[in-house]
Every structure is written in structure tokens, then in C-alpha cells.
Amino acid sequence: MSKAWVPDLVATQQTIPSTTRWKAWLSAYPPLVVAGVLWIVAMLGIAIFADLLAPYAYSQLDLKARLQPPVFFGGNSEHWLGTDELGRDLLSRLFISVRISLLVAFIGTLLSAMIGVLLGFLAAHFRGWVEQLVLMLVDFQASMPFLVIALAVLAFLGNTLPLFIALMGFYGWERAARIARGLTIAANEQGYAAAANEIGASPLRVYFLHVLPNIASTLIVSVTLTFPELILLEAGLSFLGLGVQPPMTSLGNMVGYGREYLQSAPWILLAPSAVIVLTTFSVSLVGDWLRDRLDPTLR
Structure with missing residues (x-):
């Protein structure tokens, strides 16, 4: 073989594996999923460092600059996203609203998952009338429109942020309860849970140190479904005036204020609406990807 072909063969051998690795990486991490992850990370960064990133105080009034358009609508760089009807900087309010x-x-998602997992464990452990009671509660929760329940509770009990968050924690727990109950019953019939019981481990140790880690992947997928739903639910309740109350602000709160200026100042609700859509879409997209990666039945 001629020596002139040696570099070409080496180059070919180096090119094929790198191309294959690149295709495998794209297959495992699609660009849309990567974009969704980056958006979620950006939102988390904004939520954590909102006070440092906001150019103004989110409640600072400037009536002389009221309804100033954003930069891309012909405004100036003092208020990149414009101002609202009271002259408050929309970029600053958006950062705090994301938080x-x-x-x-x-x-709310964490509380929902905790309630669901605990009730699922109780139903799988005691069975009998305890299981029937939990399943009855699950069916009742699934059959009742949660938005109607939330409106009734907030209308009668008033609205504070702790109460509002606690109320959000009762959304979607029936999904986690069903998953935890079914997977725990299956785990109790498998070797590792039975072995832990045989050596004298307490039920709490068996469920939280042995069963829970083995069903965590499915629960994580369930959580990624509940999280964007709670973002939309909070936005809807705040839009109706029963969510986060002034002087605090949220994404739904901003959209609710902006509806009165939809024709004269549409930028008031454009930015929070876009953040709501992109965030829920990103979380749902990453959740579907996690389901495909973590669910052994889909591999």
C-alpha cells in the first residue's frame, strides 16, 4: 500500500467515529430539548437573581413615563420592555413575576407530590378499607374541577400568599397517589422489598429508602406534568384577581393588568404571556424527554 494513502485512511477513521458520535448525541439530546433546558435554567437564574437583575424596583412609580413603549416598539433604552399604566418598569416587574x-x-408541585406519595404508600401498605378510602379520595379529586374549588376557597377564606401556595399543593396529588400506589404494590411483590421486610426493616425504611428510589423516575415524569399545569393555574387565578395580590406581582397578575390596555399598550401583557407559554412548553418538552429516557418500557 502506498504511503500517500495512510493519512487519508487515518483521517477517514477519525471522521467516521466523530460523525457517529455527533449523530448519537443529537439523537440523545435533540436541539429542541437542549433549548428547553437552557430556557428553564435561564428562568431559574432570573428567579434567583431577580433583585440584582432588575434595573428598577418593581413597584417604583413614574407617572411621567406611563405607557412608554418598549425598545422594539419605538421606545428608548431606559425601559427595555416599556412601562405600564402607572409608569412601572415592565422588565423589573417581569423578573420579580418570574420569581x-x-x-x-x-x-405547590412539591406539596402535591408529597401528599400523593404518602397516600399512595398508605394505600399500598394497609390495603383493605384504607386503600378504598384513598381511592375514593382520588376519584373525588379527579372528578371535581379544581379551578372551581380554588375559586370557592379563595373567595370565602380570603387570599394570602401562604394560603394560595398551600391551595396549589392540593392540585394533581391524585396522579402521584395512583402512581405511588401501583408501583409500591408491584415493588412489594418483588425481591428487594420483601428482602428488606424479612431482615426486620421498618415500613418507613422500606418505602422511603428502598421503594421510593426505584419509583422515583416515574414520579419525576409526573412532577414535570404538574409543574407547568400549576404555572397556568396560578396565571389563570391571578388573571381573575384571586391569585397573587398587589403589591406583589406574578405573570398572571401582569397579564390581568394588561388586558385593559390590549389595544393601546399591548406590550404590557406580551412579555409575561410569552414567558408563560415558553416556560410551560419547555417544562413539558423536557418532561416528555425524561419520560422517554427514564421509562424502561419505552426504551
Whole structure:
């Protein structure tokens, strides 16, 4: 073989594996999923450092600059996203709104998952009338429109942020309860849970140290479904005036204020609406990707 072909063969051998690796990486991490992850990370960064990123105080009034358009509508760089009807900087309010909305959705999702997992474990452990009671509660929760329940509770009990977050924690728990109950019953029939019981481990140790880690992947997928739903639910309740109350602000709160100026100042609700759509879409997209990656039945 001629020596002139040696570099070409080496180059070919190096090119094929790198191309294959690139295709495999794109197959495992689609660009749309990567974009969704980056958007979620950006939203988390904004939520954490909102006070540092906001150019103004979110409640600072400037009536001389009221209804000033954003830069892309012909405004100036003093207010990149413009101002609202009271002259408040929309970019600053958007940063704080992202923090409040994500906080409500995150704590609500965590409470929902905890309630669902605990009730699912109780139903799988005791069976009998306890299981029937839990299943009855699950069916009742699934059959009742949660938005109607939330409107009734907030209308009669008033609205504070802790109460509002606690109320969000009762959304979607029946989904986690069904998953936890079914997978725990299956786990109890498998070797590792039975072995832990045989050596004298307490039920709490068996369920939280052995069963829970094995069903966590499915629960994570369930959480990624609940989280964007809670963002939309918070936005809807705040839009109706029963969510986050002034002087605090949220994404739904901003959209609710902007509806009165839809024709004269549409930029008031454009930015929060876009953030709501992109955030819920990104979380749902990443959740579907996680389901495909973590669910063994889909591999």
C-alpha cells in the first residue's frame, strides 16, 4: 500500500467515529430539548437573581413615563420592555413575576407530590378499607374541577400568599397517589422489598429508602406534568384577581393588568404571556424527554 494513502485512511477513521458520535448525541439530546433546558435554567437564574437583575424596583412609580413603549416598539433604552399604566418598569416587574410564579409552582408541585406519595404508600401498605378510602379520595379529586374549588376557597377564606401556595399543593396529588400506589404494590411483590421486610426493616425504611428510589423516575415524569399545569393555574387565578395580590406581582397578575390596555399598550401583557407559554412548553418538552429516557418500557 502506498504511503500517500495512510493519512487519508487515518483521517477517514477519525471522521467516521466523530460523525457517529455527533449523530448519537443529537439523537440523545435533540436541539429542541437542549433549548428547553437552557430556557428553564435561564428562568431559574432570573428567579434567583431577580433583585440584582432588575434595573428598577418593581413597584417604583413614574407617572411621567406611563405607557412608554418598549425598545422594539419605538421606545428608548431606559425601559427595555416599556412601562405600564402607572409608569412601572415592565422588565423589573417581569423578573420579580418570574420569581413569584416559579416559587408558587415549585412549592405547590412539591406539596402535591408529597401528599400523593404518602397516600399512595398508605394505600399500598394497609390495603383493605384504607386503600378504598384513598381511592375514593382520588376519584373525588379527579372528578371535581379544581379551578372551581380554588375559586370557592379563595373567595370565602380570603387570599394570602401562604394560603394560595398551600391551595396549589392540593392540585394533581391524585396522579402521584395512583402512581405511588401501583408501583409500591408491584415493588412489594418483588425481591428487594420483601428482602428488606424479612431482615426486620421498618415500613418507613422500606418505602422511603428502598421503594421510593426505584419509583422515583416515574414520579419525576409526573412532577414535570404538574409543574407547568400549576404555572397556568396560578396565571389563570391571578388573571381573575384571586391569585397573587398587589403589591406583589406574578405573570398572571401582569397579564390581568394588561388586558385593559390590549389595544393601546399591548406590550404590557406580551412579555409575561410569552414567558408563560415558553416556560410551560419547555417544562413539558423536557418532561416528555425524561419520560422517554427514564421509562424502561419505552426504551
